[in-house]
Amino acid sequence: MLVLEEVSAAYDGVQVLYDISLRLEQGEIVCVIGANGAGKTTILRTISGLLAPIAGRIWFENTRIDRLPPHAIARRGIAHVPEGRRIFDQLTVEENLRMGAFLLQDWHQVREAFDHVYQIFPILFQRRGQRAGTLSGGEQQMLAIARGLMSNPKLLLLDEPSLGLAPKVIDMLFEVILNLNRLGRTILLVEQNASRALEIAHRAYVLEVGRVTLSGPARELQENEYVRRAYLGM
């Protein structure tokens, strides 16, 4: 479904990704783990078009999408829930969600999407008229994910969704991710919380200083001695 071929990326001439190759099949949860600053976020930014790769190709459903502007990539069915929530805090919860459904043309579809996310996150329904900036951190994270779901994307890119959330909320969050996947969503998950991520993922990549150093089924990586030491703290 999504294929990265030897992708390299740089900020202001400083290279941070080196020849990243990565692939995602329909219906998979794939997670990328790695240290702070390894370049996980950068991978997602390159996929969603926020950063043009300096080399390499990206394919989504057999069409090349590197070089496309982000909105065009979003139009093809990739939703990026970025690091740090980035909700529109002056807008109400409902308006935030409507922005999520920006690409939907049909009024019925929008209604359905609303019903769907309110069903997943009932708390958002209660808060629908509230200015998003006044939500608690956890609620904001849920809103950010819900907003990403509104466009009914084929592929969901999640960047550290558990960041700053209370453990209870994190548990629920991973539950939601699993559920989404069961409903057929393909998910690329970037997480600091490697152990939790590996638990729900099918496959995983380990990123170190901009390079993929290990990859394979999540189960195998969980057993891998190096991974256990470096990322799972065992």
Place this chain on the structure above:
Amino acid sequence: MELFLQTLVDGLLIGGLIIVIGVGFSLCFGVMHIIDFAVGEWVMLGAYTAFWMVRYLGRDPFLYLPVIFFLYLAIGYLIYPLIHRAVSGRRHNPALMGLVFTFGLASLIKGGALTAWGFHVRSVTTWLSGESLALGVAVVPALRFAGFAFGVLATVAFMLFLKWSKIGVAIRAMAQDRVMAELLGVDTNRVSALVYAMYTGLTGMAGVLIGALFSIHAGMGLKYTTFAFFVVVLAGMGYVPGVIPAAFLLGLLQSFVTVYVSGRYTLLAVFFVLYLTLLVRPRGLLGRGW
């Protein structure tokens, strides 16, 4: 008392017209952080366009309001990519580069108008010119009232559009986080161009009314640039609803200072209030600007 009321009415009526300029300008600033030095020149161009259309096609200038709106909408849409280039890319101070660019644009438009149309003073007459309504003891010039009504209606329509339409929500979202809006599928460049185009369209239309009310000449823009600046600072930069009280304040300030102090001190009073605002409430009267 009669004079007081008349002054009040004069001030409010002019304020209503200034709103139109302020709203587009403020939005343009709020969403794209572009301060358009050419705002007055768009007013001037709108006025001239109405003049030439009346000259060659006859009929009432008000008939051409929609035509002029779409004409300047198109022009703004076409110009925006240049502005975008000026404010993006690897420039040292993108926001200020935009300021300088529109500064150049203003000079270009003004010089072009002077060269093409000379220093003649033109005026257009509408079916409302010279008519007036009585409001108690005060006289309400019909044309001014039409301008006022237009200003208020255009602004209300515009605010409703921002509040309820899909693009409107996208515009407000973009004002907060452009990148996120882009990730959600908003073609931010196109929407920016659209915002800029709406601003030029609205301002061009305001120009028609202003041209009908006053006279039309190439140098008329400067004053409206002053007004637009004053209004956005007072409103709080980029805070669109603040434009309404700010514009009325400006209108009233003008009429009261002219009548009760002296017309010579009107602009000075405006500048003084601007300075005071920057000094004590830099984020606008309502403290909502950025």
Place this chain on the structure above:
Amino acid sequence: MAVPLFVSSFWLRIATEVLMWAGLAQSWNIIGGYTGYLSFGHGAFFGIGAYTTAILMVHAGWPFWPTLPVGAVLSVLCAATIGIPTLRLRGAYFAIATWAFGEAVRQVATVLEITGGAFGMQLPPFLNLPFFYEAILIATILTYLLAYLLLERSMFGYKLRAIRENEIAAETAGVDTVVTKIEAFALSAIPAAIFGGLYAYLITYIHPDSVLGPAITDLMVVMVLFGGVGTLWGPLVGATAIQLVNRLLWFLRGESTLYLVYAGVAICLVVLFMPDGLMGLVERRRVLFRPRENLKALLRQFKL
């Protein structure tokens, strides 16, 4: 220093003008270029200088020279007054505030009695062109010397550039950014005022539109942009090029209000395609000829 005697007084006048604009452009460059805060009302300081000289000479009977420092001091005070509220804010506020200040000063000059209001003022004529040439030459040299010593060769210049690059970081590195910016703004007002005084005495007639009109600021901005923002020689290059072209076009006639169009197009093009001005082109060449750095950058880029 000596006036080239063989030069006709016409050309001497042109040279005087070019020098004056070079100095004025540099004065704008101090705040707009080195500090990164665009002053769109810089012409006001020029006008304040011009009016101070005129008022003191006409109404108080002062001799010429002592009027110049008075104008400079007044301009510095005005700069501080404008700078204190606005230099705390974002650059856009400063741009608007200075613009409003420029317009306000023009209004004041039009309203007051002492400035002759809309009638303007006539100064005692002293039509000794070589005198003005020398005076303006000295003033310009001093302006550039000041810029060189203060901005390129002292702590102050480093602080200004740090502010331009990243104000918050500058602040935490111990630069009192507000004070430094106000100092820079006040400093930039001094040459402008001095040239204003010299100009008033040279032309002998001043009017709010002629010494406080927006055209003065416009020209300063265009010259600096064209030459190269925030460089020592940019303003000189820009002012010379533009003033000479302007006079040449004038000399060859065929000119009309199109000069506004030219200025506008020039600004737009420079912003779009040559944001570093003429000096930028020179710089870029120099960079091209730094083989070692370029090679290193290339190697890094291709991770060889």
Place this chain on the structure above:
Amino acid sequence: TGAAPARDFFKVGVVTSLSGELAFGGNVTKRGYDMWADTVNQLGGIEIAGKRYRVQLIYADDQSTPATAAVAGERLITQEQVDFILGPYASGTTLALAPITEKYKVPHITGSAESPLIWQRKFKYTFGTIPPVSINAQAPIQTLAQDVSPKPQTIAILGIDDPFSKFAAEAFRTAAQKFGIKVVRYEIVPEGSDYTPAVSAAKAQNPDIFAIGSHEKAAIEMIKAAKELKFNPKAFVQHYGMTTPDFRKGLGKDAEYVFGASVWTANLNYKATILFTTPKEYAEKFKAKFGTEPDYTEAASTAAGIAFQEALRQIKATPPLDQAEKDALVAALEKLNIMTFYGPVKFATSGDYYHSNAGLQPIALQYQGGKLVEVGPGKLALAKPRYPTPPWDRR
């Protein structure tokens, strides 16, 4: 400056605004100067002691700024070595040029600048053919005070803050005081402001006369505002502004009944001998050449050339002029007293208006039936002033 090379024609420098804000007016003076030079040259040139010398006009644009006017003067005098200079349209540029002509001792006549400030400085080498606005703006007030009944009792004056308009407003006030009309409001407002509040304030005083000291643009806006406010004084008074075509076009039928002033119209019956015999002849030739009717500025500019021509003839100077001849030319101009199609030209040699044309009589005008008609003062009237002005809806 050294001696100019020998030539058989006069080099005449012209400094005026061909670009910049005053380009419109600058071109008006240019037409007047061209009219003079072309007519003279058609006749073979200026006749001096039996020989004819052609004139060559050399233009230098002052870009509507004083600084450029000074450079322009410098260029014409030192580079082109002109014999004398015809001056700019506006007072500001004239005030920057005059010190230059003074320095090089070159005679200079302006056919347009009319600010009293120019004459206060008493420049020896500078002359002007138009009387200062302070004198001639009084004409309509005088007419209203003396030639209509019942005599208006009160006046409100609204002036614009530029030298020309402010002097006009002051002239209205002086005249009103002189003729016993009470000034109930006197206000100067800046150019380009919204005039409605100021007009409202004037209306609140309910004056008989509403006088507007301004160029045509502001006059149009103020009269429009008056109409909208249903302000209906017995007379609207303006001065030069109302004589321009823009004024007429801008106001349409609302221009009707407005009073104004001028120093020259094509209907006057002056009899002259030099170049043109009557105002009518001038107007016809002018129209044939430029396709428009001449106004007083064009006439005055042509008259400036005629003044030089006459003075040169009197002193019998031939080109190129040396310094002695230039000084003699100035002396001759000071003594000049001639009748032209433009009226008498005689430069004052004392008083507040030193070297301005003291020979002319200002005329009061009024729009009647879409035409400008001479209505006073006194014997100068070719028609009766229409007074009072009827209400707006009955015009």
Place this chain on the structure above:
Amino acid sequence: MDMLLEVENLKKSFGGVQAVDDLSFVVQEGSITGLIGPNGSGKTTCFNLISGLLRPDAGSIRFAGREITSLRPSWIARLGIGRSFQIPAPFTRMTVLENVMVGAFSRTRSLGEASRLALEVLEFTGLKEKRDELAANLTTADRKRLEVARALSTGPRLLLLDEVIAGLNPTEVLGAMELIRAIRARGITVFMVEHVMEAVLPLCEWVIVLNFGRKIAEDTPDRIVRNPAVIEAYLGERFRARS
């Protein structure tokens, strides 16, 4: 040891978000103290309050016994608090040396002296070789070094380091730890925000833990990693298993 920095009942909110909530702690002179906590728990905000970039809503900050609450950042810098930025903010169009000289000017007015001081700091931070590079051309690791160098150039008594280790590879991390120890050896107190526990635990003598803007614990590193509240809020269950 003396208390170099004392923070009392500090509060700061942004709109609805209470970023720092009634926070009190002290930093001992001569120590290396760590500030940790989940993302968004208010660590950077806390640094911004101390260095004067933000004004607290309430509370007080004392430095070396002197009240510094709400002083201008440049004053605070000159009083002896240097700081680095989480996202490096070099003066991009100036050289490395010039970047550091800007800070050195708060110690001297002379150009020569400033450049001598700056060179010394560059030598110390290992950037001397790159002194003539434009800051824009530095790599991430060098940018972080430059952050530290610039913060040191003002001659601080207290250095606030905001995630200078994050983003470095393992060898670079060791180098950075070396540098931080050397800084302390010069008598400069270090107060650092860091997520990289591999660096925080060996370096710091004392660790303060924030969550939702509140202090939930402070202790020595070996006890912090066993603190249930910290594990719950920040380190996670897995960390307990490891230690």
